[in-house]
Amino acid sequence: MKDVPEGTSEADNKVIKEVGDIKIRKDKDHVELGKALDIIDIDRASKVSGSRFYYLKNQAAELEFALINYALELTKKEGFKPVIPPILINEEMAWGSGHFEAVNDDAYHMRDDALVAVGTSEQSILPMHAGETLEDLPKRYVGFSTCLRREAGSYGKDVKGILRVHQFDKLEMFSFCKPEDSEQEHELIVSLEEKIVSDLGLPYRIVSLCAGDLGLPSAKTIDIETYMPSQEMYRETHSSSNCTDFQSRRLKIKYKDGDKSGFIHTINGTAIAIGRILIAIIENYQQEDGSIKVPEALHKYLDFKEIKQ
Template identity: 50%
Template sequence: MIDLKALRENPDLFRNSQKVRGEDPLLVDQLIAADDLRRIAITEFETLRAAQNTLSKSVGAAKNEDKAALLENAKGLATDVKAADAKRAQAEEAAHKISLQIANLIDPAAPIGGEADFKVIEEIGKPRDFKAEGFAAKDHVELGKILKAIDTERGAKVSGARFYYLTGVGALLELALVNYAIASAVKAGFIPMIPPVLVKPHAMEGTGFLGQAAENVFHLAQDDFYLVGTSEVPLAAYHMDEILENLPIRYAGYSPCFRREAGTYGKDTRGIIRVHQFEKVEMFSFCKPEDAQAEHKKLLQWEKDFFDAMELPYRVIDVASGDLGASAIRKFDIEAWIPTQDAYREVTSTSNCTEFQSRRLNIRYRDENGTKPVATLNGTLVAIPRTIVAILENHQQKDGSVKVPKALIPFLGMDTLVPA
């Protein structure tokens, strides 16, 4: 949720933000109008209510003969108060509804444009030249088969398209990646968390996932639970309705993630690049708004550290305004090189959501001037399937074996994955 007062003071900023995001700038004007109505309604109600309170008090004190007259008076007032209150509630609801539709005020530093208009910030590592090495790179599906690490066929048999089994070294690889990620997060001061992945609508709403992202969440209609698409949801909602002390607070959440992947028919149908269920270690920070930008850089650095340790070639991109999602004011993705696709593919993403989520979730901190919403940021440390894809494809050798990155060896207990 955006800052209503800021919007009132500087509507142009918000109109422009909406525009560069490809969202409707007219919502800003609708909100201003609705907010005016809301404030008028509040004042009307409160005036009446104040009159009623005084009158009501005098009823209790009054003697018999005066009482009847006062009561008569009070009854009329009660009706008016009720009507004014209903009007107030309705006006507040209307304004609130519009305010929920307005995206977070974009960071002017974010590149303007659509999905394709990202800016490459840096490229790290060099893609291998398989031709020069004298063999053709196999893709992760093939390697997964050779190593008996990934079974997509049986995944499909049991659960359908976009499901898979990690088997043998594949399963071990996940555990090693997770353990390495958690260990480095703990070293960096994160509190490791294993959160619930079924959440109530309020938590989902509060993190902004029931807006335009709604079609991508699984919903258990019978019990009105949502399956989270990222532990960002339960981690953000963890401190719902609280006033925090000792910021920043950093959590590293390890959880399964569920995504419907609606509207992606025909995209990434092969392998485990795009799946309905996967595990992920997610970093989540609560900090003071003035520290958010620096915190964002730190999250990105931790992500880079991880991919450096995996010895993978990757690039960092600054995601363009039209592709940010409602909560983020700026977003950096790490894209790892995928040899068989001859392309960089997204493996992590870190977002600065400033106070957007905390306003909805009512998460604050205290300073000299009272309480203020905190800033929230999130970033992927490791999303398992895509990282496995990158490791298998980039570190493969001619015979189909895969070299294990040094950092991972102690966690995996082997330096090479060999064909089974």
């Protein structure tokens, strides 16, 4: 797409805007706070499952449900229909998404059964309509799933805490639309992502990925990065991609509009990725006494407004 920045790597990505006050401080990180408040248990998860797993406990578990309910309510108002998809898909459908091309990809493979574990519900929502011709577009879904990622090649990177893990829950937006509507549909999804981080009161910035940093199926990707005080840097919490007709051609998903027909366009975007958004909330809302305030947008889904010992 013509407005995608030129470049070859992450260093060439373009910051579109920054919002919110950044607090440069050396307070406790989410690991220390999670342990002190008994809401995140990494040690026991390591004993049970190995590295890069965690238990969410007590108020953190309730926060997950509150975040999902909040984002579900928001996206339903824009016509996104809830779906809980399979987390194992066959290899043909996995190929259709374009996310499993690398020899050492990030997926867990069940080779005896020719199944692949999804790293995001996008990968199993997309093939719902494989081989179909759709009308009455756009067709919007918001899917909740557990996501599994091997994180191969990331050893030594972000090993502390729950930023980069093998298993996490995620609410994902996905839209099938006509080609002439895909840019507008992409803008809608990005606007919903921005509303989520804004409603949660988190400092963030919006970044347009350069051509060299795009994933294989994506023609344009916009990330939202939320500020993580313990790292003193922004980290990706949301990502939205316009894949135009790359995926629909592979999976033979078409549209019909009167006498007009062709391959559909597909757009995806994060609503809530639990681990990372919890880090942002815990660290940005920590208080001097070690407690954590709960963002006001979540109050109606919970029976507490702060987490404390």
